Amino acid sequence: MSRRDERIVTVGMTGASGAHYGLRLVECLVQADYQVYLMLTKAARIVVGSETDCALPGRTVEQTRYLSGLYKARDGQLRVFGDEEWTSPVASGSGAPHSMVVCPCSMATLSAIATGASENLLERAADVVIKERGRLVIVPRETPFSSIHLENMLKLSRLGAVILPANPGFYNKPVQVEELVDFIVSRVLDQLGIDNALMSRWGREG
Numbered sequence: 017m018s019r020r021d022e023r024i025v026t027v028g029m030t031g032a033s034g035a036h037y038g039l040r041l042v043e044c045l046v047q048a049d050y051q052v053y054l055m056l057t058k059a060a061r062i063v064v065g066s067e068t069d070c071a072l073p074g075r076t077v078e079q080t081r082y083l084s085g086l087y088k089a090r091d092g093q094l095r096v097f098g099d100e101e102w103t104s105p106v107a108s109g110s111g112a113p114h115s116m117v118v119c120p121c122s123m124a125t126l127s128a129i130a131t132g133a134s135e136n137l138l139e140r141a142a143d144v145v146i147k148e149r150g151r152l153v154i155v156p157r158e159t160p161f162s163s164i165h166l167e168n169m170l171k172l173s174r175l176g177a178v179i180l181p182a183n184p185g186f187y188n189k190p191v192q193v194e195e196l197v198d199f200i201v202s203r204v205l206d207q208l209g210i211d212n213a214l215m216s217r218w219g220r221e222g
């Protein structure tokens with residue numbers, strides 16, 4: 017797996033609830049001057065439309081332009097790839113970034129990654145990160161979890177993936193939804209080794 021440039025992160029958004037987590041993660045990565053390779057499944061695009069004000073266009077070229085404008089990304093800093101864009105860097109160990117985050121991760125995609133299905137580019141990208149021993153962070157969203165979900169998470173954890181469920185803590189006394197979102201995004205950034213001040217740190221005040 018390419019370590020030529022550690023300042024690239026692959027982000028996959030799926031059709032689980034919690035589109036805000038994925039979009040905020042992309043925004044923070046752009047602000048931190050990282051390059052982002054982004055994939056949204058068909059279901060993710062539906063959830064983005066139903067949960068957020070983000071008016072995501074249909075074609076990936078337009079999605080790249082729209083999100084780049086929204087998050088003030090530099091030219092080429094943010095690239096959206098399509099479900100079957102097999103020529104993209106994330107499809108091969110020779111070109112894929114070292115780190116990938118699936119946020120939010122549906123139980124369908126969790127299962128596909130756990131079995132190595134690789135039926136769309138997002139699943140293939142995760143498969144590549146696992147085979148190349150890269151860093152894979154998965155943010156599952158479902159409640160309650162069935163034994164199937166738990167077994168898939170355990171399997172991926174044993175393969176080295178970090179399972180970082182979308183269940184924010186309340187010890188910072190959040191008032192706004194944004195604070196809950198930032199709690200999870202902060203923990204994802206921590207896993208990627210990216211400095212951030214999105215939340216106050218336990219025991220560090222005063």
Ligand SMILES: Cc1cc2nc3c(=O)[nH]c(=O)nc-3n(C[C@H](O)[C@H](O)[C@H](O)COP(=O)(O)O)c2cc1C
Pocket residue numbers: 029030031032033034057058059060062063066121122123124125126157158
């Ligand atoms: C508004 C909305 C919310 C959903 N929330 C969840 C969820 O939290 N977790 C989940 O596993 N699936 C959820 N689903 C169902 C998935 O979108 C569905 O299983 C889909 O096939 C997932 O496809 P993907 O993994 O390719 O994105 C939701 C669907 C919709 C429309």
